[in-house]
Amino acid sequence: VYDEVQDNIYSHGFRWDYSNLMVELQPLPTGFVGSAAYCMNSDGSLIAGSLVNIFNQPTAMIWDAPHGCRTLAGILTDAGLGQAIQGWTLLEISGLSADGTYLTGNGYSPGGLLVPFVVHLPGLSGYCAADFNRDNFVDGIDYDLFNADFENTDPAPDGTVYSGKE
Numbered sequence: 001v002y003d004e005v006q007d008n009i010y011s012h013g014f015r016w017d018y019s020n021l022m023v024e025l026q027p028l029p030t031g032f033v034g035s036a037a038y039c040m041n042s043d044g045s046l047i048a049g050s051l052v053n054i055f056n057q058p059t060a061m062i063w064d065a066p067h068g069c070r071t072l073a074g075i076l077t078d079a080g081l082g083q084a085i086q087g088w089t090l091l092e093i094s095g096l097s098a099d100g101t102y103l104t105g106n107g108y109s110p111g112g113l114l115v116p117f118v119v120h121l122p123g124l125s126g127y128c129a130a131d132f133n134r135d136n137f138v139d140g141i142d143y144d145l146f147n148a149d150f151e152n153t154d155p156a157p158d159g160t161v162y163s164g165k166e
Helices: 072-078 140-151
Strands: 002-006 011-017 021-024 032-040 047-053 058-064 068-071 089-096 102-108 114-120
Touching (some): 011 047
Parallel strands (some): 011 032, 032 089, 058 089
16 A cells, blocks of 8 residues: 655655555655655555655656665666656656556656656566566476466466466
8 A cells, every 4th residue: 555645845655564554655866855656566566656856846756665766767767768768857657557567657758748658667576577476586386387377378477367268
């Protein structure tokens, strides 16, 4: 579960966990003073929304436990896509796919138009493709899950149930 609360000036995105209940999305990158959480993937390992600076200007953001809050522009630049987003102002992420590899949001194009965007980043979820049960360990259980998909003639073994009717 994710949400945000407002202090006297800025919003603060947070997540719920069973041990600590309400946990603010931290740490924020340098230069940012607040955050807003709008969406998460199916297991809650990725939460996305926006960061705000002292001028209350939003920037698209993704949070995960290993990295804290990161700007989408920084993630895309690190993935070698810096030139593709040159001139864009990515304001917010408003949707994440269940596996966290597709995201949607809004931003200003190089021409200054407010437009939606869709990004596909296969490595964003942080999971190894061989970790079928997403327990952060690649072991015999994952191998067995792969084999079960393969033996059921799943055309794309990915850990999901294949009914044979697709």
